[in-house]
Amino acid sequence: MKTERLPETIQRNTPMPATPRKNRQPSSGKTVSQQERIKQEEFQEEAVAHINALYNYALHLTMNPDDANDLVQETYLKAYKFFDSFEKGTNCKAWLFKILKNNYINKFRKNAREPGKVDYDLIKDFYHSIKDAQSDSEDLNAGYFKSLMHDEVYQALNSLPDEFREVIQLCDIEGFTYEEIANMVESPIGTVRSRLYRGRKLLRGKLNEFAKKYGYNTDTEEST
Template identity: 55%
Template sequence: MSPLKPDHLDQKEKHEIFEKELFPHLDALNTFAYHLTYDEDYAKDLVQETYMKAYRFMDKYQKGTNAKAWLFKILKNAYINHYRRDSRRPTKVDFEDVVNYQDSDDDRGSSYFDLREEIFENMMGDEVTTAINSLPVDFRTVILLCDIEGFTYDEISKIVDIPTGTVRSRLFRARNMLKEKLKEYAESLGFEDKRGNKGNEKSDE
């Protein structure tokens, strides 16, 4: 099925697509934009710009496909364009300037950490939010897209414009960075740090 062109749609049809497929992702876009900018007004401007561009370029969207991923990509591109125009924002990082980590995603390591299983299903308090916000933007972004928004590696690859292998590597690093930041808080809630526990137990006997 080919993409539906705005020229082939009347205003009522375009409005229906916008309301049913695009607008429901408003909250997710607001959250993503805020975690990129830490500025509510700036985040709202990015989201507004995202929806304006989405409506304008609806010929690029295929009805019934992944509207959320399409909108997130538009927002990410808008964010990068704003950064390029405003070098006065020292805390912003251009995705294209981020080091392209190529470490293998070795999930055999005992340090592997899955946010969804160990943390987000059990706690989402201020400590977690603060820890996520303290991550560099490239790592913070993959955490938000994968573990909170539920995008696949392939979808994240398209949104952020990096290879799928880099998504895996960056997510692996991001989860472990967050693990270290949350270690003490997680242990206070009964989570165990499985790295080296067996060796330590043996040495105590």
């Protein structure tokens, strides 16, 4: 099989092995080496376990289930090819997210929306395409209807400038630490802190009505 070369951005930002992997087996052979089997098992245990998180992140970035599928597949293909460069015991989810983000930038950046500009038609299309894809999964189906109930939150989040939306997604939805986020967005921790502060402040203004309607008090009482 042809050896794939990682895009420059990933080569620069992701630790790579010092030497190429040895003892490669020709893909034409039917027998899989013991080494390859161990790698497959480790990869499925370490990396495939994060597929739902990767898929959701891809959906948020692309707003399109087909593009999200492609992005996740390409991410796993690259991750598998370079799995030897992943340092065992470190955060595999963060490593995968960084590969996915780099893939996204390389693939979709040209068509990226302007920061802060809300394309409500795009959001509507996103829901319609999710609905079209719902036969793939009952969970997606249920999720679709839940999302319709709360699309004010989606719209508020998506209306934020990219740099604020990104850190809020990584922190509040995916649960990454500031250090992991700083590494992913290639900015100092102080910048992550400040983007979260400003992003949440912007969101708060947009979610005031939602908070009142759904019982999230906006005065000094505890939320329900």
